[in-house]
Amino acid sequence: MAKNTESNVYTILFATGMVVIVGTLLAFLAASLKEKITENKRIEKQQNILYAMGVNENDESSVEFVSKNIVGSEFSKYITKQLVINGTEAVEDENAYLIDIKKEAAAAKVKGYQRKLPLFVGNKEGVEYYIIPVRGKGLWDAIWGYVAIDNQLVVQGVFFDHAGETPGLGSNIKERFFMDDFKGEHFLDGDLFKGISVSKGNSDPKNLDKTDFEVDAIAGSTITGDGLAAMLKKDLKLYLPYLKTLKQ
Amino acid sequence: MGLLSKKDLKLITDPLADNNPITIQVLGICSALAITAELKASIVMSVAVLFVMGFGNLTISLMRNIIPPKIRIIVQLIVVATLVIIVDLVLKAFAYELSKTLSVFVGLIITNCIIMGRFEAFALANGPVRSFIDGVGNALGYAGILIIVGFFRELLGSGTLLGFKVLGDPIEKTGVYAFGYENNGFMLLAPMALITVGIIIWVQRSRNEALIEDN
Numbered sequence: 001m002a003k004n005t006e007s008n009v010y011t012i013l014f015a016t017g018m019v020v021i022v023g024t025l026l027a028f029l030a031a032s033l034k035e036k037i038t039e040n041k042r043i044e045k046q047q048n049i050l051y052a053m054g055v056n057e058n059d060e061s062s063v064e065f066v067s068k069n070i071v072g073s074e075f076s077k078y079i080t081k082q083l084v085i086n087g088t089e090a091v092e093d094e095n096a097y098l099i100d101i102k103k104e105a106a107a108a109k110v111k112g113y114q115r116k117l118p119l120f121v122g123n124k125e126g127v128e129y130y131i132i133p134v135r136g137k138g139l140w141d142a143i144w145g146y147v148a149i150d151n152q153l154v155v156q157g158v159f160f161d162h163a164g165e166t167p168g169l170g171s172n173i174k175e176r177f178f179m180d181d182f183k184g185e186h187f188l189d190g191d192l193f194k195g196i197s198v199s200k201g202n203s204d205p206k207n208l209d210k211t212d213f214e215v216d217a218i219a220g221s222t223i224t225g226d227g228l229a230a231m232l233k234k235d236l237k238l239y240l241p242y243l244k245t246l247k248q
Numbered sequence: 249m250g251l252l253s254k255k256d257l258k259l260i261t262d263p264l265a266d267n268n269p270i271t272i273q274v275l276g277i278c279s280a281l282a283i284t285a286e287l288k289a290s291i292v293m294s295v296a297v298l299f300v301m302g303f304g305n306l307t308i309s310l311m312r313n314i315i316p317p318k319i320r321i322i323v324q325l326i327v328v329a330t331l332v333i334i335v336d337l338v339l340k341a342f343a344y345e346l347s348k349t350l351s352v353f354v355g356l357i358i359t360n361c362i363i364m365g366r367f368e369a370f371a372l373a374n375g376p377v378r379s380f381i382d383g384v385g386n387a388l389g390y391a392g393i394l395i396i397v398g399f400f401r402e403l404l405g406s407g408t409l410l411g412f413k414v415l416g417d418p419i420e421k422t423g424v425y426a427f428g429y430e431n432n433g434f435m436l437l438a439p440m441a442l443i444t445v446g447i448i449i450w451v452q453r454s455r456n457e458a459l460i461e462d463n
Contacts, residue, residue, distance in 0.1 A: 040344040168402070
């Protein structure tokens, strides 16, 4: 029997049927894989936090996280405390790393909301690290990362990631040559908060001057770099009252 | 050839040369410009398109007699989008690292006009097996150009290949940089991708005069 594929009734029935089939298929797939995906994201978070404080398997120039199998035990070994910050106060919370920074930032726009600011305290070979999660906007999409500082509030390591920056340009914020530049950088001038800018033509491409509050930008990714600097400024400032208590 | 007839084999070899989707049909240019600043991204994108194109063509071909002509473009879009989401979800669950690399390309695959072009031009009128082969052939033709462009852009623009510093270190001044060579940052920007594709088209047409239109 030849079908009349031109008729309106057939067209509507076909469209409805297709939407139902495709919708069911995708919903089923998403629901059945959800647990695995959430688990992957949790593992990634632990890897990122450890990476920032220097617990990783980096060689010369690549970015290598501690492997998936041991990340859980490494995380509990190196991260000694997880805190939620409120002004100069800190409360311990052993699942602070699961706090959704994006949701907290959105909720904080409502007046009177007490934003949860997670801070992770790590200890590696006797040195204390304070790891601050940051999140902001790049050129196309969200960028985020972790900044590890010591008790003198000097940056000891960072990890950055992005959702959709341009491959080969803005996406390079997660490459070693960019992230390594942050090691040793200061973001305070005495007591004055300066942040760290990502600047073009700072005549210090090897980044030898660690107290100029800037690192060398990546060519062709001005907006991503500016967004990253703005992100650091905005989020580090939130922790400042508490961080200053560490320095004394 | 036992496995493929001569006609079927042509479906694979044609898009590699004289009917290349990028240089001859001029499809898929947008993604060819956007992601070829480095070789690795070109390769990942090629593999993703290979999968979506092969199975998309297959699906459309199987449905070709029941698709209402009035909404066929929408149906094609749904098929591509569904395939892409499936790939994305499966990668996120089982190959998380790879999915991170791919994430930015997912949207680009959906908008890749080669896929829609082949659905319209081939899969709607041909059987499933031939459609699948045609999809794979065109994806390979696309991959070839992407990899050539990615190779030159990364080499001349960043002095690296797949992230390895093949030309030496530009800051420490080793390798060719010791002789005063500089990376050409312009290669990393989209206009140079267009010019690179243009050069490939030029070379191809000057070698095969049958490709030149007479007007």
